[in-house]
Ligand SMILES: Nc1ncnc2c1ncn2[C@@H]1O[C@H](COP(=O)(O)OP(=O)(O)O)[C@@H](O)[C@H]1O
């Protein structure tokens with residue numbers, strides 16, 4: 001059974017006013033336990049709206065969300081419980097820091113769950129470890145940290161709740177390449193050690209190409225495609241017509257194919273491309 | 289959601305009322321409110337109501353939007369009605385129980401007061417629903433311009449007002465976002481006693497203030513780097529000019545006030 005599933009999920013903002021806007025329409029989505037899922041789409045396509053339904057923050061205008069087969073809006077109590085099982089890291093989460101120390105801030109979530117003092121410390125340190133914040137940071141004010149460190153502290157605040165599903169909304173936006181790589185690495189760490197389900201919202205294709213099992217493609221409030229990275233990235237042209245960019249390796253592979261080189265389909269990471277080119281070179285060498 | 293609060297909210301449109309100069313609308317609104325206070329007797333009230341209804345129809349404001357706007361002041365209206373019913377003593381007693389006495393005069397006054405109050409409020413909607421906040425501040429600044437002569441910082445007031453208006457939706461949106469983010473971390477804003485609730489505001493207030501200060505700082509830098517130095521010698525991109533429809537509307541306004549005064553004299 002999928003851990004999260006949506007059926008014909010539709011959400012309309014400011015319904016009944018001149019500002020009415022349908023942000024997502026009829027989205028059917030499924031995530032299996034332990035899967036790493038990417039959601040991609042241009043700005044305004046409805047990604048953030050969609051994920052806020054998965055932990056019950058937004059109520060569907062129509063359609064349903066299921067966690068482990070149970071409708072998450074079945075009862076108020078149930079919805080609240082889901083919030084701790086489905087951890088949601090908002091875009092620019094560093095703006096939600098508010099406590100006097102990093103420790104206190106990371107502890108906010110677990111405290112709300114009623115975790116005891118003894119377990120609390122362990123959880124906070126462990127969560128900080130996942131995001132690579134050493135113990136020296138714990139007693140600092142969150143506002144002294146650098147942008148990347150703040151971001152990681154905020155992510156730790158959600159990880160400390162031990163969510164079974166971790167959803168991150170553009171977690172690398174506005175960071176330098178090194179900061180981006182670190183965060184992607186942190187997420188992978190959490191996934192591997194807890195066998196958690198990860199849902200990553202992004203429009204950075206490179207970072208999604210390397211890790212995810214499945215991609216959902218949103219456009220103008222519609223779910224227009226889903227599949228493995230190989231399937232989604234095989235059509236670099238289609239992606240670029242949507243204002244998105246396929247991973248560089250996929251673009252190069254497509255171009256080479258157009259130039260007559262026998263590069264096989266479904267290449268989207270640098271490693272795959274390197275191997276394929278090496279293979280062609282050896283074959284070519286053997287032919288010569 | 290917080291965002292759905294109607295806060296002097298502007299509904300874009302292309303009707304005659306939308307196209308009127310903001311100064312015209314301001315003057316007409318003041319004229320209408322004055323006329324409301326002059327109005328005496330059933331006929332004058334019906335006339336004022338007809339005027340309001342016509343304007344609302346022309347401006348294509350939905351009844352739903354008006355009802356939603358009236359909701360926050362509903363308590364005040366009820367309070368006025370209750371106060372008038374119980375405290376105005378008259379000749380014709382309708383109901384008596386101990387010291388409580390309800391008279392026909394009281395009921396009539398209450399009805400008149402309530403309808404005056406409602407018409408007054410709805411007439412302000414006519415202005416705020418059809419005029420963008422920026423146009424409104426421009427109009428105000430232009431009208432208050434003469435006060436600059438006596439060294440009142442009219443431009444600065446107008447600038448502060450338009451910045452505040454500009455950032456109200458942003459701050460509301462931001463509050464929404466912060467509330468959602470803290471809810472995702474299991475924050476509970478709905479249950480618990482007074483102290484617990486007061487404490488639960490902290491995770492919202494602190495980030496909100498930090499971001500408001502950050503925005504203020506960024507805005508100040510952006511304004512300075514574009515050489516903003518106050519109102520002196522500053523010109524507008526959109527120069528307000530009265531058009532023929534403004535003069536016609538003002539004429540109508542004058543006629544309405546005159547009619548109400550005449551109605552008052554005639555019915556007495
Ligand atoms: N709180 C809101 N109120 C009204 N409209 C909104 C709100 N949030 C998002 N929208 C609108 O819904 C659409 C989808 O937005 P969003 O889900 O944020 O997209 P994305 O995350 O893909 O950029 C956009 O057109 C946006 O303007």
Ligand SMILES: [Mg+2]
Nearest residue numbers: 047048091169
């Ligand atoms: Mg978004």
